Structures are given as structure tokens and as C-alpha cells.
Amino acid sequence: MSLKCLRLLMPLLLTGCFSLASFQAVSAADNEQYQTLPLVNITVKNVPLEVEYAHTFEQRAAGLMYRKSMCQQCGMLFKFSGSKKASMWMQNTFIALDVAFIRSDGVIADIKPMQPHDLTSVGASQAVLYALEMNQGWYAKNGIKVGDTMLIKAQ
Template sequence: MKIIFILSSLLFCVALGAKPTETTFGQVSVEVNTHVVQLEFADTYELRSQGLMYRKSLCAQCGMLFYYNQSKTGSMWMRNTFIPLDVAFIRKDGVITDISAMQPHDESITASSEEVLYAWEMNQGWFKRNGIAVGDTVTIKE
């Protein structure tokens, strides 16, 4: 019964757009072309749901890697997200299938064109500035 109350309260707060408590993410290293980047790692449903929401800024080399647990059509939205982001969807074999720009507070769905295992978010324009494109292969070191 206590669990139902807690879950109901959390859902109510989310529905109202309330900011949840601070979430702690793990870290993961990602390598593509000549770039190695340390990212926050969202590898559970709860962490993927929180993502980069409520952040007012993101350092130049900061980002987040979302792990879906199994290959599927990846999808993202920007509810409660204040930072313009790009998302790169990554297949199980590490190949980037799509890179899409996303705007703050846009609740439309950005989806992958293929089944993917990961989604990688960075500041908007980061992939282009660093010469990273669809078809490049990413190595993920957990």
C-alpha cells in the first residue's frame, strides 16, 4: 500500500511538471573517430525517464548516453528540458543511424529510423563541430 502511495505521489508531481529530487547517474566512456568523451549513463528506466530534464546548462564536452536494454526503435522528447540538444541513435554494433536536433520543451517525438540500443545526447551542434556523422562507429566502454 505504501508503494502505491509513493508511486501515485510521484506520478502526480510529474503530471504537474514538478521537479523530482536530484538524480545520480553513472559514468561511461564513449569513443568515436578521434574523440573520447565521458558521459553520464542512463541505464535504467528511472534514469532514462529523468535524462537531462530541468538542467539549465551543459558543459561543452558533457552529455548523456541512454541504454535501452534491448534493441528497439529509440525515441526521445524534450519535456522539461531547457537545453537545445542533438541526439545520435546508435545500433547494437555501434553504428550511428541518425543524428537529430531537438529544441527545448518540444514534446514531439524524435525517433530512430532503425532499431537501436543507445541514444547519445550532446549540446546542439556538437556532433557536427566534431566531424561525427551517421555511419560512424561508436565504441562504448562501461
């Protein structure tokens, strides 16, 4: 490449680099607000929990991204905009998780494992309104299976 071409392309390349850096900075800044999501009290089978509640598009999109750990009884409840065959992936997620896909009547339709940074889409087998992400192995340790129910306590 000639020096003249390089001089012409340099501003474009730098703009692209700064745009990418700005995007990453905005993403990290946006993530700060997701660290303090509202909490909701739920019961899964007979286990009472207080979990983070991601009910807006932005909150669902960020999910548990960038977190390095989560306490044993911590999790995140996702409420979708309506019942659908939802799916999730693990972009920028460092924690191995299990996700329970939950129908609008509270019945657990699926429990599936998800691995850190795996971009493979993990989907529900039927229309669901909720997904509950917990540390991997949490459902098994608590004897919770497909067919069990989740109840959201009135706030």
C-alpha cells in the same frame, strides 16, 4: 455554482491541488538523483568522452530534464532495454540537444536535433540500442556523421 456545491467540491479540489503539488515536489526530488548518474567512457569516431550513463527506465525517463546548461564535452548516453526503434522528446528540457541513435554494433544510425520543451517525438529510423545526447551542434563541430561508430570502453 451554489455555496453548498462549492463546500462539497472544495475538499476534492484541494486534494487534487495538493496531489499535483506533491507530484511536482516528488519529480523535483527525483531529479536530484539523476544529477549524479554513473559516468561511462566512450569514444565517438576519434573523440574520447566521459558521459553520464542512463541505463534504467527511471534514469532514461528523467534524462537531462530541468538542467539549464551542460559543459561542451558533456552528454548523456541512454541504453535501452533492447534494440528497438527508439524515440525521445524534450519535456522539461531547457538545453537544445542533438541526439545520435546508435545500433547495437556501435554504428550511428541517425543524428537529429531536438529543441527545448518540444513534445514532438524524435525517433530512430531503425532499431537501436543506444542514444547519445550532446549539446546541439556538437556532432557537426566534431565532424561526426551517420555511419561513424561509438565504442564503450570496458569499465
